[in-house]
Amino acid sequence: MTPTQAAEPSPTPRFSIIVPAYGVEAYLRDCLDSVLSQSFRDFEIIAVNDASPDACGEIMAEYADTDPRVVAVQLEQNVGLGRARNAGMERARGEYLLFLDSDDTMLPGSLLAVSRRLEETGDPELLVFDYARTYWDGRVSPNAKRSVLTASPREAVGLDGNPELLELLQVAWNKAYRRDFVERWGFEYPTGYYEDTPWTYPVLVAAETIAVLDRICVHYRQRRQGSILSSASRKHFEVFDQYDLVFAFLAEHPEFERWRPALFERMTFHLGVIERMPGRLPAGARAEFRARRLEAERAHRPAGYREPENSGAKEAARRRRPADRLPRRLRPAARRAYRAARKLKKPVRHAVLMTYYRAQRMLPVQKDTAVFAAYWNADYACNPAAIHQKLRELAPKVKSTWVLKPGARNAPPPGTAVVHPGSFQFWRAMARSKYFVNNVNFPTLVVKRPGQVFVQTHHGTPLKRMGVDLVDFPLGQKDLEMDTLMQRVDRWDYSVSSNRFTTAVWDRAYPSTYTSLDYGYPRNDVLVNARDEDRAQARAELGIAPDAKVVLYAPTHRDYMAVPRPLLDVEHFAQQLGEGFTVLVRAHYFNLGSGPGSAEGSTVVDVSAHPSVEQLYLAADCLLTDYSSLMFDYALLDRPIVLFANDWETYRATRGTYFDIHAQSPGHVAATETDLVDVFLSGRWCDDTSAKARTEFRRRLGEFDDGRAAERVVRRVFLDDEVDPPAVISPERPSRPARG
Known part of the structure; x- marks a missing residue:
């Protein structure tokens, strides 16, 4: 949430802004922040939780606790958009009412512009302002009827003086309503679809003075999926x-x-x-x-x-x-023909492979067959590997194939078929197998056949912006084409999530019709179920003494760096800590080969090539990272986490983030190397403040991880069994305290 220095609202604020919400956890913060960051500050927000099944109510309560201008109204039963707005109006104290849908946003300076226009026109009963539609792929299109506003009289008039206003979209959120006018007429919203219709037309007809503001004040989000009216x-x-x-x-x-x-x-x-x-x-x-x-x-x-x-x-x-429209309908076919012609220039091998793939797709899909891949075919790891291991236990009859490049750090268990990406065996597996499990996407050329099932496991809880949320961050988006991404996302049948926050992010970052499996991350089962002997074994295999203080340093990738360069002098950091500490360094998988190496006599050990990050977690007393999703997994061990955020503003501006790690941190945050060293030498890295932050962090972002995630995925997807929801694990888990 954007920090504010909000004063107490006046008894009668200029505006009461009513924001009803249901099932929009992924968008609600953006909506509220867009209002709270306005330069005009004389307003109240009445946020109405329409018994939303997600975290909307918690988010509203959080904002109400930190900003006195926010009033959170929690409805016990779902009543629908119209009656939720009515509940907000009952609490309103402002001179004017505004409505804002909870997945839309208000543009900067809008409230000031609305206030000034109201003053210029003598506080009319109604003010109509402009909006623009925003799309998941970053496009912004103006109001198709904006000419009605640009041609409107400059003074406030009744509908007789501006009848074209009836042609505008029938919505509540493009107007400011004088509250005494609404109360005098007794206007209320009805229930059901199209509830704006019997509100908008009577309001326009009854208002004696209507002013117009020819300024875009609201961005009307066009969601790729999830719109009721579509x-x-x-x-x-x-x-x-x-x-x-x-x-x-x-x-x-x-x-x-x-x-x-x-x-x-x-x-x-x-x-x-x-x-x-x-x-x-x-x-x-x-x-x-x-x-x-x-x-x-x-x-x-x-x-x-x-x-x-x-x-x-x-x-x-x-x-x-x-x-x-007939010529336009022919354009896709023409484009396909053009692409086919271009393919003639490609190597004959590719043409032969595609012919082979098409022929294989004419054969039946084989039951009890599955294809797995992870990290762009680079490794046997992460959620797909955890699901595969549980599948071998619970459904051994399923024949598995792993897609791996040569030289992978890990190999699948014996008896698992391995194919190289792009090979004949690969295309046969993609054509004939029933199940597909990946933590990224399979190639765009893969055609999903009827009867095939795709499981997207992802590979972390998102702090950084993902998917279509990257349209405003070109450095993060790079050459990612949103249309191509959506073609791939539309193949998903299931999306695995580790917490409600992540479920909401995937819903907005990858808008499609898949089913979310809110089961926890399978790769984290080993952490939740770990015992002290697992820690001892992990240390023994690394050659680390049982009483050593081990810091695992694992930074994330920087999109804004053309060539990876270290942001922390690890050798100097380790020297400052002294002999009591051992620092394990694991480079991001995008940056393999850029690790520090391991000099003789140094307390720094390069573990970038280690086959299991989970074993490194178990061996470490503390995770030192920056913005990596590793922090969400490591927090499940209830061990200290320290964040080194010396380029936070640059990272946030170039990649974008879903929350501020300073406000919602799993531990202490250091902005300089000097401060970082002090966090460790002072003992703050493992103090009570760190423990409390970690507990709250785990409560919010580890709620589904109870150690049975892989089992749930296998039973639901491969065995078609009913599964129990994740057990609610107390954030006060038995701790394995680090030695300070």
């Missing part, structure tokens, strides 16, 4: 009830009857869009919807109403659109 459901039929409410309002207020023709036209247009929109109505429901549409048009048609003169032309144009 999902197929019979709930779309609720739009008819919402328009009944609109016309009931006109019947109750005959002074507004002159607006019936315009609202009737908006209704017919809206219903037509829903009827024609692919993916909204369930299969077989379109004819029923059309009948309901015609019934609604008969019921609400104004007396003596005549179709506009150009309506026939519009309908004819609409009917011609499929033919008009």
